[in-house]
Amino acid sequence: MPAVRVGICPVMIEYPPAEIVERIPLYEDAGFDLVWEGDHTLPWHHTNGHSASARIMAEAYLQRSQEIEVHYMVAGNGIRNHPIDIALDATTMALLHPGRVALHIGAGEAMNDKTVTGFWPSDRERLERVEESLKLIRLCWESRDYFRFRGKYFNSFFYLYDKPPKPVPLIGVAGGPRMAEIVGRYCDGILTLGPPDFLKGVILPAFERGAREAGKDPRKMSKMVFIDTSYHPDYSKALEKARLYGGVLIPECYSVVQDPRIIEQRSNLVRDDILASVFTVASRPEDIVEKYSVYVKAGFDTLIWAEISPDPNLTPRICKEKVIPMLKSSI
Numbered sequence: 001m002p003a004v005r006v007g008i009c010p011v012m013i014e015y016p017p018a019e020i021v022e023r024i025p026l027y028e029d030a031g032f033d034l035v036w037e038g039d040h041t042l043p044w045h046h047t048n049g050h051s052a053s054a055r056i057m058a059e060a061y062l063q064r065s066q067e068i069e070v071h072y073m074v075a076g077n078g079i080r081n082h083p084i085d086i087a088l089d090a091t092t093m094a095l096l097h098p099g100r101v102a103l104h105i106g107a108g109e110a111m112n113d114k115t116v117t118g119f120w121p122s123d124r125e126r127l128e129r130v131e132e133s134l135k136l137i138r139l140c141w142e143s144r145d146y147f148r149f150r151g152k153y154f155n156s157f158f159y160l161y162d163k164p165p166k167p168v169p170l171i172g173v174a175g176g177p178r179m180a181e182i183v184g185r186y187c188d189g190i191l192t193l194g195p196p197d198f199l200k201g202v203i204l205p206a207f208e209r210g211a212r213e214a215g216k217d218p219r220k221m222s223k224m225v226f227i228d229t230s231y232h233p234d235y236s237k238a239l240e241k242a243r244l245y246g247g248v249l250i251p252e253c254y255s256v257v258q259d260p261r262i263i264e265q266r267s268n269l270v271r272d273d274i275l276a277s278v279f280t281v282a283s284r285p286e287d288i289v290e291k292y293s294v295y296v297k298a299g300f301d302t303l304i305w306a307e308i309s310p311d312p313n314l315t316p317r318i319c320k321e322k323v324i325p326m327l328k329s330s331i
Contacts, residue, residue, distance in 0.1 A: 075108030094164035106173035184210025189222030246270035285322035
């Protein structure tokens, strides 16, 4: 088994941006291997929700830390972010912070893209767009001269003059097998989320199939999982906070419903036992380690604590004293 890595997602749509940035040194001191942030324009719930830019937050995380890696995700469908701009932003960060930046690409969500542009193509089109986007980003990083890219959705003439001293890891974010296969073909690793059995039986095999088709060894590629986690010594408080994220379990909230006020209402329909089974809701560090270990057994080498706790200031301490040492010593 490879050595497990543990990351933290401070969740910029859950807490005030300035408050999160002040916690970054605490996360680094706690022993987290990376900080992760994802592109969102709107939060998953209206009550006490927040909005921020993932790219600006990622740069702030880099400036507030010393050595920890910073990973951030951008939707690669081209609806709000052009692939060349994505490549340029990541390159600039990598030049300023060598060896500490990784770029994650996802297919996007209606609540972030449709609400801004009014445009939301079919699943098939968005996957085609992401595939082209990944090719174009790679061209920006690898081309040694001007190139012409003519695709179905992008038509670019470009040359990226400044290249980072080390290649920027490109991680694909996948929630289904079609995207996972694309990620395997074009990326250096995968980030996914969901029940361990589904990920082990459906997502990882599709990812590995795509990697092998591209002539790559999937055993050498990073396999990361995003785990929504709510911790508090009072279990009822941890569960109450997790309820605000019940909308992520309702499929229509990814395409049909984009209003956080309505998504929050739908969250109240999710039963407590469902929340507790899908999310990591815990009052003891040992319970967190037990749930996280299942993902390692399913084949993941990087576990990302997605922070949805009622008091996020507790997380650095319990992770430094209990969770991270226990995970790394028991696996």
